[in-house]
Amino acid sequence: MTPTLTTDAFRDQHSGPTTWSPATIDRYLAIGEIAPPPPPLYTHREMQAEAEAWQASAAGQQRLAHDLARKGHTIAAGIHRRGAQDARQHAAAALMGWPYYEAFLNGW
Secondary structure, eight states: OOOOOOOOHHHHHHHOOOOOOOHHHHHHHHHHHHSOOOOOOOOOHHHHHHHHHHHHHHHHHHHHHHHHTTTOOOOHHHHEEEEHHHHHHHHHHHHHHHHHHHHHHHTO
């Protein structure tokens, strides 16, 4: 099996661009022109919709946390506050686009 020449494979073999010579940079750019990276899994519009869904979830959980706290259920309110915070983090990552969101989901 012949390995596919991609910009990702090139970076895996040659480390980061801070150590590259001008010739290595030229080879990397040529690979990018011949075999551009695949498009992101989700479009910008889809990621914006995902972010809106996470923001709506955060707002709902925050409202529930306030209601629970008002009724004296502090532990449950804390759980929903943390859930709202997590949803806001997901929304912020989704707003940045698929590569950033994927990295956030995978903990990279």
